[in-house]
Amino acid sequence: MIEIGEIxxxxxxxxxxxxxxxxxxxxxxxxxxxxxVLIKPECLQLTGSFKIRGAYNLLSQLTAAEARNxxxxxxxxxHAQGVAAAGTMLGIPTSIVMPQDxxxxxxxxxxxxxxxxxxxxxxxxDREAIARELAAARGAALVPSYDHAHIxxxxxxxxxxxxxxxxxxxxxxxxxxxxxxxxxxxxxSAVALKSRLPDVDIFIVEPEDFDDTAKSFSAGKRxxxxxxxxxxxxxxxxxxxGELTFPIIQQRVSGVLTVSDxxxxxxxxxxxxxxxxxxxxxxxxALAALLSGKLKTGGKTTAIVLxxxxxxxxxxxxxxxxxx
Amino acid sequence: MIEIGEIxxxxxxxxxxxxxxxxxxxxxxxxxxxxxVLIKPECLQLTGSFKIRGAYNLLSQLTAAEARNxxxxxxxxxHAQGVAAAGTMLGIPTSIVMPQDxxxxxxxxxxxxxxxxxxxxxxxxDREAIARELAAARGAALVPSYDHAHIxxxxxxxxxxxxxxxxxxxxxxxxxxxxxxxxxxxxxSAVALKSRLPDVDIFIVEPEDFDDTAKSFSAGKRxxxxxxxxxxxxxxxxxxxGELTFPIIQQRVSGVLTVSDxxxxxxxxxxxxxxxxxxxxxxxxALAALLSGKLKTGGKTTAIVLxxxxxxxxxxxxxxxxxx
Numbered sequence: 110m111i112e113i114g115e116i117x118x119x120x121x122x123x124x125x126x127x128x129x130x131x132x133x134x135x136x137x138x139x140x141x142x143x144x145x146v147l148i149k150p151e152c153l154q155l156t157g158s159f160k161i162r163g164a165y166n167l168l169s170q171l172t173a174a175e176a177r178n179x180x181x182x183x184x185x186x187x188h189a190q191g192v193a194a195a196g197t198m199l200g201i202p203t204s205i206v207m208p209q210d211x212x213x214x215x216x217x218x219x220x221x222x223x224x225x226x227x228x229x230x231x232x233x234x235d236r237e238a239i240a241r242e243l244a245a246a247r248g249a250a251l252v253p254s255y256d257h258a259h260i261x262x263x264x265x266x267x268x269x270x271x272x273x274x275x276x277x278x279x280x281x282x283x284x285x286x287x288x289x290x291x292x293x294x295x296x297x298s299a300v301a302l303k304s305r306l307p308d309v310d311i312f313i314v315e316p317e318d319f320d321d322t323a324k325s326f327s328a329g330k331r332x333x334x335x336x337x338x339x340x341x342x343x344x345x346x347x348x349x350x351g352e353l354t355f356p357i358i359q360q361r362v363s364g365v366l367t368v369s370d371x372x373x374x375x376x377x378x379x380x381x382x383x384x385x386x387x388x389x390x391x392x393x394x395a396l397a398a399l400l401s402g403k404l405k406t407g408g409k410t411t412a413i414v415l416x417x418x419x420x421x422x423x424x425x426x427x428x429x430x431x432x433x
Numbered sequence: 434m435i436e437i438g439e440i441x442x443x444x445x446x447x448x449x450x451x452x453x454x455x456x457x458x459x460x461x462x463x464x465x466x467x468x469x470v471l472i473k474p475e476c477l478q479l480t481g482s483f484k485i486r487g488a489y490n491l492l493s494q495l496t497a498a499e500a501r502n503x504x505x506x507x508x509x510x511x512h513a514q515g516v517a518a519a520g521t522m523l524g525i526p527t528s529i530v531m532p533q534d535x536x537x538x539x540x541x542x543x544x545x546x547x548x549x550x551x552x553x554x555x556x557x558x559d560r561e562a563i564a565r566e567l568a569a570a571r572g573a574a575l576v577p578s579y580d581h582a583h584i585x586x587x588x589x590x591x592x593x594x595x596x597x598x599x600x601x602x603x604x605x606x607x608x609x610x611x612x613x614x615x616x617x618x619x620x621x622s623a624v625a626l627k628s629r630l631p632d633v634d635i636f637i638v639e640p641e642d643f644d645d646t647a648k649s650f651s652a653g654k655r656x657x658x659x660x661x662x663x664x665x666x667x668x669x670x671x672x673x674x675g676e677l678t679f680p681i682i683q684q685r686v687s688g689v690l691t692v693s694d695x696x697x698x699x700x701x702x703x704x705x706x707x708x709x710x711x712x713x714x715x716x717x718x719a720l721a722a723l724l725s726g727k728l729k730t731g732g733k734t735t736a737i738v739l740x741x742x743x744x745x746x747x748x749x750x751x752x753x754x755x756x757x
Binding site: 384 | 451455457458459460474476477479481538705706708709710711712742746747749750753754
């Protein structure tokens with residue numbers, strides 16, 4: 110289990126790289142949901158998503174010997190950029206196994222940030238096996254994208270910042286909505302939020318075709334889903350919750366919501382028109398859940414995490430051009 | 434002359450409507466300019482631009498009798514939204530004279546926020562005359578878009594927040610770049626910035642075809658330009674600096690920079706790709722000046738104001754689709 114002390118220690122490590130994001134407020138959004146919404150815009154984060162938090166927290170704790178051999182990760186794109194950027198900051202070589210159909214922006218950025226990119230076919234290849242083989246051959250450490258205590262603690266600093274800023278602003282949330290892929294962000298943030306605000310309700314949000322956590326939550330045990338589904342939310346395509354993340358979610362989360370691709374597209378339009386923020390599909394699921402009325406928001410204070418903003422311009426333009 | 438006390442009083446009035454924006458930092462932008470850049474994102478502001486600051490500051494100081502008769506303003510769109518929103522908050526009827534070719538988003542939003550919109554032809558009509566006639570007929574007060582002490586003091590809270598946040602963050606800027614139309618934002622912010630940080634250099638930025646302030650600054654007196662030019666920066670199309678704003682600019686500003694439409698478009702692409710912010714053309718001129726190397730930034734700390742984010746989706750999509 111991850112303790113709040115580990116998240117506070119991660120926050121202290123991250124303090125040196127200045128990645129705290131603000132907690133925003135938008136009247137249009139309040140009007141749309143009939144309550145107060147606090148927005149945690151991790152799209153404004155270094156590398157365009159929260160993933161730098163966990164990656165830096167893990168890489169900065171490697172021994173000198175481990176650091177010399179470099180690290181290997183697998184990722185659909187945001188973790189890749191986080192690992193590449195953290196490696197460059199710390200002088201640690203990074204290699205990342207990525208789907209060949211990952212958004213071009215994510216592939217380009219990972220290389221630009223200093224990562225070696227190895228591509229595979231998302232629907233036929235086994236990225237974890239490719240990464241493990243490569244790591245073994247090089248004597249390199251693996252950097253999992255969610256199921257590792259240091260990753261969970263790093264991502265948990267998102268929840269810690271929400272809680273501390275909300276307390277400072279005297280706008281304590283009744284509920285917090287967090288996007289969920291493998292559960293690193295949501296489990297770590299849940300630990301931090303429940304530690305600071307024991308009465309808060311935490312809801313996690315998944316794409317409806319990648320609802321492994323929803324199914325597992327209902328069943329009371331980890332359940333895998335058919336990973337061949339397609340979703341616009343490239344960042345959230347996991348087929349089973351993590352071994353470490355799921356028990357935390359079971360214990361601290363009040364419920365799991367799912368959203369359709371159409372609801373995500375509408376949320377991205379709302380973000381462009383009213384929030385003036387560029388949010389990627391996977392980063393918009395919590396906003397989508399709010400706007401499509403999956404949860405009672407009237408008269409409540411709700412915090413949401415916009416977890417990333419790395420979206421190709423072609424897809425973004427097509428979504429924005431759709432009628433609202 | 435506007436004094437710092439008037440800007441502090443405006444900040445106290447605005448405190449009640451919670452419109453403080455954060456001061457952001459982005460590593461990609463630092464890398465691009467070889468220095469540290471502090472970003473003041475007024476695109477995230479209520480109504481999508483800084484204009485609510487001045488409008489609320491003025492409207493909240495009307496007498497009960499004046500408030501009953503309502504107010505009349507003229508605006509290309511951002512001031513319109515600010516006036517409409519402030520009026521609705523304060524229960525004051527608002528009518529705004531707007532160009533019929535203003536961005537559809539700005540026309541729609543002004544109405545949605547509670548303003549009565551009266552359109553005119555930007556290239557043949559005289560918006561000021563139309564507004565004055567209407568105000569006289571109704572006994573309504575005029576709300577100028579920049580040349581009024583309360584408007585200047587309200588917009589000056591942007592500069593005040595930059596200074597106070599930068600001091601708190603221990604990242605005091607060497608220079609600050611501010612978009613300039615009629616000069617309300619830049620003159621008010623210049624007063625606040627020079628009061629808090631006497632050594633800071635302030636540069637204002639205009640579209641190259643609406644360089645009335647640049648020409649006036651060089652000439653040492655207010656000069657009008659041919660107002661029939663076209664620019665992508667619909668928010669900055671003024672043909673002469675204000676009577677009140679220009680002397681402040683003369684006294685406190687170090688220089689006036691101009692940028693081309695192509696430089697503005699490139700800045701909007703940079704904002705989308707790296708800052709994950711939606712910035713409108715006029716809101717992007719300071720960023721454009723930085724990115725196109727109009728000013729030495731290496732080794733310096735530079736603050737920029739992104740003054741608005743109200744852009745139609747068609748134009749935004751077209752600009753983003755252009756090659757970088």
